[in-house]
Amino acid sequence: MTNSPSETATFDLDAFAAEIAEAVGGQARVAHGTAKVVVAPEGWTDALTTARDAFGLGYFSWLSAVDWTTDVEVGDPPAEGTPERIEVLCAVGDLTGRLVIFSTDLDHDEPRLASLVPVYPGANWHEREAAEMFGIVFEGHPQLEHLYLPEGFVGHPLRKSFPLLSREVKPWPGTVDVEDMPSDDAPSTENPEA
Amino acid sequence: MTIDHDQVRHLSEVAVSVELETPEMTLNIGPQHPSTHGVLRLVATVDGERVFDVKPVIGYMHRGYEKLAEVRTYPQITALINRIDWVSGYANEIPFIVAAERLMEIEVPERAQYIRLILTEMARIASHLVFNASYPLELGAATPLFFALRERERVLDLIESVTGGRFHPNFNRIGGVKPNAGGGPTQRKVSQDLPKGFFVDTRAAMERVLSVCDELEDLVAGNEIILARTKGIGVLPVDVGAAYGVSGPNLRASGVPFDLRRIEDYLPYDRFDFDVVTASNGDCWDRWWVRLEEIRQAARIVIQAIDGIPSGPLQAKVPRVIKVPQGEVYVRAENPKGEMGYHLISEGGQGPYRLKIRSASYSNISILPHILEGVLVPDIIAIMGSLDFVLGDVDR
Numbered sequence: 102m103t104n105s106p107s108e109t110a111t112f113d114l115d116a117f118a119a120e121i122a123e124a125v126g127g128q129a130r131v132a133h134g135t136a137k138v139v140v141a142p143e144g145w146t147d148a149l150t151t152a153r154d155a156f157g158l159g160y161f162s163w164l165s166a167v168d169w170t171t172d173v174e175v176g177d178p179p180a181e182g183t184p185e186r187i188e189v190l191c192a193v194g195d196l197t198g199r200l201v202i203f204s205t206d207l208d209h210d211e212p213r214l215a216s217l218v219p220v221y222p223g224a225n226w227h228e229r230e231a232a233e234m235f236g237i238v239f240e241g242h243p244q245l246e247h248l249y250l251p252e253g254f255v256g257h258p259l260r261k262s263f264p265l266l267s268r269e270v271k272p273w274p275g276t277v278d279v280e281d282m283p284s285d286d287a288p289s290t291e292n293p294e295a
Numbered sequence: 296m297t298i299d300h301d302q303v304r305h306l307s308e309v310a311v312s313v314e315l316e317t318p319e320m321t322l323n324i325g326p327q328h329p330s331t332h333g334v335l336r337l338v339a340t341v342d343g344e345r346v347f348d349v350k351p352v353i354g355y356m357h358r359g360y361e362k363l364a365e366v367r368t369y370p371q372i373t374a375l376i377n378r379i380d381w382v383s384g385y386a387n388e389i390p391f392i393v394a395a396e397r398l399m400e401i402e403v404p405e406r407a408q409y410i411r412l413i414l415t416e417m418a419r420i421a422s423h424l425v426f427n428a429s430y431p432l433e434l435g436a437a438t439p440l441f442f443a444l445r446e447r448e449r450v451l452d453l454i455e456s457v458t459g460g461r462f463h464p465n466f467n468r469i470g471g472v473k474p475n476a477g478g479g480p481t482q483r484k485v486s487q488d489l490p491k492g493f494f495v496d497t498r499a500a501m502e503r504v505l506s507v508c509d510e511l512e513d514l515v516a517g518n519e520i521i522l523a524r525t526k527g528i529g530v531l532p533v534d535v536g537a538a539y540g541v542s543g544p545n546l547r548a549s550g551v552p553f554d555l556r557r558i559e560d561y562l563p564y565d566r567f568d569f570d571v572v573t574a575s576n577g578d579c580w581d582r583w584w585v586r587l588e589e590i591r592q593a594a595r596i597v598i599q600a601i602d603g604i605p606s607g608p609l610q611a612k613v614p615r616v617i618k619v620p621q622g623e624v625y626v627r628a629e630n631p632k633g634e635m636g637y638h639l640i641s642e643g644g645q646g647p648y649r650l651k652i653r654s655a656s657y658s659n660i661s662i663l664p665h666i667l668e669g670v671l672v673p674d675i676i677a678i679m680g681s682l683d684f685v686l687g688d689v690d691r
Contacts, residue, residue, distance in 0.1 A: 162658075
């Protein structure tokens with residue numbers, strides 16, 4: 102009735118990801134127990150339909166995006182040589198615990214992708230969120246309106262080029278009440294009991 | 296004057312065969328409504344008492360944690376993510392900390408893992424007790440609230456005695472848990488990890504929790520009104536729930552033993568004996584019952600954990616400045632509300648390049664337009680309450 106831990110321990114994530122990648126014509130990468138299958142944007146809905154129908158991945162976990170760019174207003178830039186793009190990620194799984202993250206790269210300035218709502222109805226809100234936060238157009242989405250942001254909001258807040266306004270007003274951490282962050286060459290702490 | 300009987304009969308037949316015209320009406324529920332557990336607005340189109348269409352309007356509590364995480368360091372982020380699902384604040388920290396630890400390839404000491412597990416299960420008990428307090432109240436029964444909140448207070452006291460915080464513990468550190476936890480000002484250099492008398496108090500509290508479960512079951516399960524309002528109402532089929540990403544007790548009530556404590560290895564749950572609670576009908580009643588039974592299972596786990604807790608250090612050796620190596624990882628955990636996960640992308644800095652927060656309530660209430668179609672207006676409250684969401688967990 103339940104999945105025993107030993108059952109999941111024998112499950113070969115690498116082989117499973119490679120099998121899916123072969124079926125959808127993508128590339129599999131497995132690291133730190135997370136399986137990722139990279140597919141081309143044209144084959145996005147086909148890949149997810151295959152995952153659902155042929156591999157039984159009927160559980161929609163989440164969909165989101167990453168803005169890979171050197172035009173960074175907040176936070177640190179990515180490593181040198183990272184190609185500029187919008188990466189869309191979609192995690193689907195099944196109810197025995199298998200989970201695969203599908204990934205596809207879109208044009209940075211005009212990202213467009215076919216909507217997954219016909220495949221997974223749960224993608225509706227996740228795509229609306231990704232649309233307003235990153236400026237991605239999901240073609241065929243039934244209701245691509247703002248989800249969190251008010252009507253008429255200008256900009257896409259999770260783009261790296263979008264400034265964090267509260268930080269413009271007061272830098273964080275505030276210099277008045279917070280000590281400086283320790284430098285790299287400071288001694289490491291050890292647990293006194295260790 | 297003669298009466299034309301045919302004419303009269305004709306008129307009367309016309310009169311009774313015309314249906315009463317009830318115009319469609321838009322009904323706004325919330326954002327300030329007690330059953331919305333925060334600020335959720337539902338725009339319902341109703342015809343009489345029948346609901347045609349529901350559009351949830353969210354975003355009143357959106358605090359932009361995913362953006363904030365990009366400008367914070369890893370230790371600062373745990374303080375933020377406590378506030379996602381504040382009813383079980385402690386449980387939010389675990390998947391994030393484990394994600395960072397996986398990228399840094401840190402092995403957490405066993406004692407720290409056990410303390411994490413004990414507090415996570417206590418957070419589950421606290422969260423489910425809030426549900427058991429508020430759900431009958433929404434259906435009109437006030438008494439269970441007092442029973443449930445009294446015992447929740449004991450559990451929160453225990454969490455506070457260890458972490459110093461009732462709702463927002465901010466207790467986990469990368470590589471372990473906060474040293475000197477709950478010890479207060481100590482004279483000795485050696486850190487005191489759990490407060491004095493913690494095991495005795497915990498055992499007593501868990502026994503009280505188990506007995507209040509029996510009381511709640513007597514109070515609620517024997518109530519005909521609650522039975523009538525929840526049995527067969529808001530039935531959620533497994534495949535529909537899965538396609539919307541519904542998880543946790545909401546999905547288990549539909550009959551599938553999908554419990555990440557048995558699937559993922561973020562905490563050593565494989566050493567404990569507990570049942571994954573499932574029900575078969577997937578209605579409001581089953582969702583209530585699954586959560587009540589999960590309190591009992593969580594209490595079982597806590598008692599086993601305090602019996603078997605190993606001694607040892609609380610913290611692995613970590614650099615003074617936390618820098619996470621380049622890479623990406625998705626770690627998910629079974630939170631009281633369902634699957635909570637963090638997709639962490641690091642480019643080697645002191646903070647994440649991107650942190651996607653997958654919260655349970657967000658996906659759980661995205662089912663609302665589907666599940667509320669065609670129900671009666673009073674059932675909106677019964678169904679919404681049974682999904683057990685918190686708006687902080689929806690909006691992030």
